[in-house]
Amino acid sequence: MLSVTLVTGMSGAGRSTATRALEDVGWFVVDNLPPTLMINVVDYVLERTQSRKVALVADVRGGQLFDELRESLSIIKAAGHDLRVLFLEAGDEALVRRYESSRRPHPLQRDESLLGAVQRERELLRDLRAEADIVIDTSNFNVHELRRSIENSFGDDEHYALRATIMSFGFKYGIPVDADLVADMRFLPNPYWDPELKELTGLDAEVNDYVVGFPTAQDFLTKYSELLDIVEDGYLREGKRFVTIAMGCTGGKHRSVAMAENLSARLVKSGVEVRVVHRDLGRE
Numbered sequence: 001m002l003s004v005t006l007v008t009g010m011s012g013a014g015r016s017t018a019t020r021a022l023e024d025v026g027w028f029v030v031d032n033l034p035p036t037l038m039i040n041v042v043d044y045v046l047e048r049t050q051s052r053k054v055a056l057v058a059d060v061r062g063g064q065l066f067d068e069l070r071e072s073l074s075i076i077k078a079a080g081h082d083l084r085v086l087f088l089e090a091g092d093e094a095l096v097r098r099y100e101s102s103r104r105p106h107p108l109q110r111d112e113s114l115l116g117a118v119q120r121e122r123e124l125l126r127d128l129r130a131e132a133d134i135v136i137d138t139s140n141f142n143v144h145e146l147r148r149s150i151e152n153s154f155g156d157d158e159h160y161a162l163r164a165t166i167m168s169f170g171f172k173y174g175i176p177v178d179a180d181l182v183a184d185m186r187f188l189p190n191p192y193w194d195p196e197l198k199e200l201t202g203l204d205a206e207v208n209d210y211v212v213g214f215p216t217a218q219d220f221l222t223k224y225s226e227l228l229d230i231v232e233d234g235y236l237r238e239g240k241r242f243v244t245i246a247m248g249c250t251g252g253k254h255r256s257v258a259m260a261e262n263l264s265a266r267l268v269k270s271g272v273e274v275r276v277v278h279r280d281l282g283r284e
Contacts (some may be wrong), residue, residue, distance in 0.1 A: 002046055004081045005154065006073065007057045008128060009088030011107055011121060012095045014138045014146045015057060018088060021147040022055045024241050025155035031057040035068035039075050053154075059107075066128065086153075087125075087132035092118050094139040144238055162232045163273040165244045168202070168260040170252030170280040179246035181231070183224065185255040188217055192254060201281060202257025211258040221259070225266045232272070252280030 005027070007018055023029050028051040030041050038056050045054045058069060077083050090098075095118045099106055109117035129135065134153060138146050169176055171186070191197035191207050200207045211217055228245075235243060247263065249255035257278050264274045 013088040021150035038072040084133040090139040168256035185249045
């Protein structure tokens, strides 16, 4: 059986931020879903994926859609799934301020004022809010505080650690555009100039031993790992759970590859989930 969460609430109250936070803590999220298709999605996730947590994001403002939603939720419950309804709300003043700052029209605003549209939507969603299992008032939240609230309610310990991609690269091919942090390994002696190592790569033991055998390489790995401990705490506090660390040398074949592998091993020992990518290996 699945854990199923319906995510709904007031326009401008933070649904997009909430759904991104749910994705980051391992939920299978489906957005803008008609109520009549919800049971189909739940069946698909159960039968075709490894996920056991699905979040269904619905924009329902009364009438026929609300009746269809109630029927779909009843079917999901009857199938034995653990169902919760998350309702995101905010005060009229906060919602008006957000829409005015974004310069986007409220979805219900026609010939009435922005405040009138907000109040009309609140009335349309009154019954749904009354049936919610979790209500989060985001009036005084920034995006980071809302993320933390979602993580506290829906996350588990395995998703609180930072996930890192460590990418080796060659400067002559350009710095990776998606890198959050860039480290230059060209301060280390270059194995390229050793005839016995030139045709090997940083994945070979001979090159690895050569590169990390220098005290400066060990010093760098130790101090950079300590720096990343500080960065990790800050990233997690700000809701950033994915980081790309690029390590470059001239061609992306020797020094950066060996150092990326060694940094990865250190981070894994400290509990970071790591993926290693050697972007330019094989280009020479």
